[in-house]
Amino acid sequence: MNVGTPPDPFHLHFASLGQHGKAASALAAQAASSSSPSALPAYTLTTHTYDAIGPILQYDTPHTLPSTQDRLQETVRNAYHAHLQARHCRPPSPLQRSTLNLIQSYVDLLHPYLALSQRDQVRETVAAHLLSHVQNTRRVILRNNERPAKAAASDGGKSAKGKGASADDMDLDVQDDEGEGGEAKTNDDLDELVRDQGFTRPKILVLLSLRNSALSAKRFLRDFTLPEGTLDRLAQPDASARFPADHVATFQGNIDDSFVLGFKVTRKEWRAYARSDSDFLSSIEIVVADQLDVMQMQNWEHVKFVFSQLNHIPRKVHASTNFARVRQWSLDGAAPYLRQTILLSSLDTPEVRALFAPLRNVAVRRRVLAADDGKKGLKGGKKEEGAAGMVADGVRQVFVKFDCANVQAEADVRLAHFTTKVCTSLSLSLSYSARTPSYFNFVLLVDHLQELEEKDELRFTSIS
Template structure:
């Protein structure tokens, strides 16, 4: 099972809000914990992806021999012709020759650097399997004259053209003025049972029509090499895809709040198809313009604006290495490359085929943690005409795939290590030209250190500190005008909505095309699944509302209500009253507060209790669960993140007190229905004898709606009464 979380603790105290997720054994043998103190000593970690030092001549020649490009220069037996070609390089770019012999990965010579044994790579690069050494290229370097996509003429109806290349200037300026004035009028509609809430910048944009659903990929503007594949593999869309594809391919900022294990594959396909299509359109346009410039020489007046400051255009933020494997496999299934460079190295460091969990574990748990669950990784992916190269240097990559912790370690920290240690400078220039960001399984990232995600977004699309061989005459004007954040698209896929995701969507969703939130039109509620028809326990559930003057005062008001209205009911009838009480606490800070109260309050002097949090050792957690099941501990304090990472099967639960509602409605079903249902069998309790007490405030609106349903939530928030019973 996953071990302790890492990346979540802050120096001088417990994690603020949410911490990092626990991971299994790292494939590189790292220590099992990373936190912000480790970021302060980042100079000790020799794993910087975006190394900016110029390589030595030996390193450059060694990289050339590694075959990182899709073509290799053949030995020339005519020295005069070779001399003339070398001189011509000074006057203009040279067209590359396409490699004729595409060898398979297994047929590559073992002496090539990227085919070295993994242990050797670890030793040479400080134990970081994702670290690469290769010379940095300019943002766009390839020239291919014999382009086989000449029939793919730019279309004015193509969202790529209208959003990035040639937007309507009048409309663009109006939208940019709306962004500067923070004017985001809202409109909403329903399509195929999904609710769409859209914000467009500007005063007079609320009446703009929503994109209409499409039946299949034939309605999309795709590169021909992708259109053939997707039409063969997914000729028709389901109702959800019909709604999401037009929004995504129109470059709207998207927050989708209903990701499940059933629709995960379709969502992953959509994100990968859109990302690769964007990369191909960007690269093919640059390649064609390179050919035109080479053809006209110095006498022409063709001055294309088709580039950013650096090459990477797509960033995918994922929770685990196994999630990265699924993304990479999906990209390969869409591109169908003839060759994959460094694929064996990728499989060795990212793929884990060992079955870790039994089939009785929840499906979402196995989907997230099965395979390699390491949360410290980043990898660059580079596309050439018929090849995908993994582990390319960041500045030479088209797509970057990383975890929040891994990417933050690559960026660096402004905090020095102190003493005489050399501090490695921060580097975030490789994020300066990101145009599409995909955040998949955002609900899982919330259980890691969410500050890392915010830190990454704060360093997106900033003006680069160095040139990186950029041809500024070809940089798009909106990059130079510092409007890149307003052209970037952000796609966030989550199982549910939270205040953190809503704030990320609002704060960093500054796209001139607008932002859209998609969620179910109505929630039935998790309590509907607790009836006898589903085979789960039928318990008496009491929801108690407390008042808080503000969101900042809400934690104090919750604690005051808990100690004054809930705790006395556990002690007033004698020692055995509290036996079998599970106190579910979502926030770790609230957990520490409640734990200290149970340890020091005179009123609870005769009550025994145990604790299981995300930071509890496995042995201590096992001991606490055993004592609770045997009634040696009357009360067990249990955190939401501990349940997320370990999904313990608790026994002996007679009463559940939810200090706060969980973000994930599945947890309510598992804790209330699963634990009480198991107690009915073990303790031979009568159906309905179990008791559930839930504390909530008006600031828990999103959580409450997913648990009690959309029809009930309004009354429970607005009515005068503060107690609501369900059976």
């Protein structure tokens, strides 16, 4: 590493016994010995302003890394800049530079105000960050594959621990890694230095709402576009006049929400994995959840379930796991304290905040604020009314309380109260609409209404 060059966030954050790794292991041990299910890093709140993004609330910890300029892996940087020149005829925009500065030090980020016009720029930058992480990870592994052989040669031919993936298997040329520690002086040092992996191979998880968001060229056109002969109304010339821009962007193309993809990135190509039931979530190092506002209109319980299953120590030993190469903080169950989580949404909702609040990254958490934060409640120098004050005069608002002795049965009790008490009185009206708080409640209510429709007691339609 050159004198005066800022340290590489990748090595500082993910090294087996680096500054962040030790802090994460200590927090994991603290959580294991206390009655609290998790120990959160201590933090202080500061506010910063980023070009083209605006104000950001930063949860600083003692281990916060300074923001750095472009530290993308060289191959990825060249491809990223070439892509921008070919597609947009320009270098990275101010928004893309600010986004890269925000995420490349492996901090958690919540952006709940991502405009439609900004979405593609942020996606391109996040994708470059993910590819840079994959390249850095593989380069470290390949370099460490050579260390035992070098140590054995310098030690008179004695064998050393730490067999890893071969260069042929990883399909990447071995190169030096910037910012990596020096050579091991003892066998114990070597054993620790080559700990560069998790329990399983997958390192990145990207959650998307619909197939059209995952659409990529070439082989995926078949699986992620509409079936042959199907008319896409939102691809017609008059779509922009008939529907809002965000509606067209979200629902154009294949909107199936049941899909999963796995990739292995090699030097020459991307290889798709077959479906597997392995503990692939155990060693995830970066999670990206895009269009969380759309996911809230699907089944939010699925999102919460996926996050609840991240970074658990596998229940069974996998043949591909080499424990001599597993990082110490992974063995300590500290992976949640080092995982980077990037949450993107166009709406700031309590559910999205609840997903962000318990994140435990020792680096730092950053939340993009609304442009008018600090002046909220004021509009034109006058106090702005809340949503309840916008209800038209004469509209009656009724808040109904029902008894529920068991919180686990709350959904069933609420549905029963609605169908037996509320729905009966509403049926006297000419028409009415009902909105459910979750997709689970929606399915239960639709089933009930279908039963009533079969009895010719009412007619209804559902929108989901």
